[in-house]
Amino acid sequence: xxxxxxxxxxxxxxxxxxxxxxxxxxxxxxxxxxxxxxxxxxxxxxxxxxxxxxxxxxxxxxxxxxxxxxxxxxxxxxxxxxxxxxxxxxxxxxxxxxxxxxxxxxxxxxxxxxxxxxxxxxxxxxxxxxxxxxxxxxxxxxxxxxxxxxxxxxxxxxxxxxxxxxxxxxxxxxxxxxxxxxxxxxxxxxxxxxxxxxxxxxxxxxxxxxxxxxxxxxxxxxxxxxxxxxxxxxxxxxxxxxxxxxxxxxxxxxxxxxxxxxxxxxxxxxxxxxxxxxxxxxxxxxxxx
Numbered sequence: 001x002x003x004x005x006x007x008x009x010x011x012x013x014x015x016x017x018x019x020x021x022x023x024x025x026x027x028x029x030x031x032x033x034x035x036x037x038x039x040x041x042x043x044x045x046x047x048x049x050x051x052x053x054x055x056x057x058x059x060x061x062x063x064x065x066x067x068x069x070x071x072x073x074x075x076x077x078x079x080x081x082x083x084x085x086x087x088x089x090x091x092x093x094x095x096x097x098x099x100x101x102x103x104x105x106x107x108x109x110x111x112x113x114x115x116x117x118x119x120x121x122x123x124x125x126x127x128x129x130x131x132x133x134x135x136x137x138x139x140x141x142x143x144x145x146x147x148x149x150x151x152x153x154x155x156x157x158x159x160x161x162x163x164x165x166x167x168x169x170x171x172x173x174x175x176x177x178x179x180x181x182x183x184x185x186x187x188x189x190x191x192x193x194x195x196x197x198x199x200x201x202x203x204x205x206x207x208x209x210x211x212x213x214x215x216x217x218x219x220x221x222x223x224x225x226x227x228x229x230x231x232x233x234x235x236x237x238x239x240x241x242x243x244x245x246x247x248x249x250x251x252x253x254x255x256x257x258x259x260x261x262x263x264x265x266x267x268x269x270x271x272x273x274x275x276x277x278x279x280x281x282x283x284x285x286x287x288x289x
Contacts, residue, residue, distance in 0.1 A: 079117055087113045087123075091174065099155070100125070100168040103186040114172065120179040121150070121172050126195040128185030129266035131204040133161040134168055137183040137196045144178030152184050161187055193268045200264035200272045207272060212264040214284065217276050218257025220264060230271040236262065236285060238277055244285035246275075262286040 080091035086105035089098045096117065098110070103125050110123035126137050134154035141148070152170040159166035170182055185196055200207040206229055212220040221231045233255045236244040244262075259276045263286040267273040275286055283289065 082113045082116045084109055084113060086110055089113050089117060094174050095149075096172045096174065097155075098123070098170040098172070100170070100184075100186075103168060104189070119172055119176050121176060122179075122181040123170055124181065124183050125168070125186040126183050127188035127192045128196045129194045129198045129205060130161075130187070131198045131202045132185045132194075132196055133187050135185045135196070137185050139183070140181035142179040144176070144180060147173060148176045148178055148180065149173040150176075150180050150182045152182060188269065190269060194266060197265040197267070197273075200266050205266050206270075207264055212261050212274070213287070214280075215261050216257060217255050217259040217261055217274060220261045220274055221257075224272050228270070232267060232271060232273050234273055234275045236275050236277050238279075238281045238285040242283060242285065242288065244277075 082089045083101075086100070086102045086109035087098055088101055089096050091097075096114075096119070098113065100110075102109075107122065107124045111121070114121040114123070122140075128135065128137065134152070136150075136152055139150055141150075150170070150172055152168070154161065155167050155169040156165075161168075168184060168186060170184060172180075188194060198205055201211055201213075202208065206227065207224065210223055212223070217233070224231045233252065234246065234248075235250045235252055235255070236246045238244045255274075255276055256278075259278050260280045261274045261276050262284055263275040265273045265275070277285070
């Protein structure tokens, strides 16, 4: 029987036999391996698996059956982990834990990992001041339910960013059904402006240990310069009803020493931003007290 006839004969028998279950295919694979590795004595024909009775099977055909079984097994399983150069994602109980391997990678490499696991989750890392590294800066949700959760932080909790074993992580609930985006604070490159700020007097920030709030601009600027820092100003306009308005472009350099500092922010490495107004008001317009 030539190869063409073999293929036709096999097709005819396949049409007459019901589709096998996965367990049947595993048994067929075992028998095929046994037949190929332990041939019968001369003059005797070892019976082949039921699916292939009545057809002579070449080595190429047998290999194709084994390969098809492997493919079915792969499709039957559900992926629980993914890794590339930028991110490593693993299922841990009821949530996926994503560890950021490269905090400066293109955000599409992070999304690629979640997509491979069937999750519509985007991740973007935002340069932030030192005390906010690992913070969730903001979230975005669409089509989600109360069961869909996003989170993240430093792992282990409280570790020092940039030290060995301290990693940025993001968590996504198993079965996340909608679309989500999470923005996480990362360490800034030298000279990079922060996309999210902390109070400049917070622990780990540039004015740590010094309270700049409601002091004069002259006092705070002098302390900042004593620490080797550059000072920039953001002029705010307090409202009679509380709060304030601000024009992001209104950063005049002719702020006088008697102006009032209502808040100080870390702007970028070595630079603090003072939120100031020309006149003092009864209530802090930034902090509300």
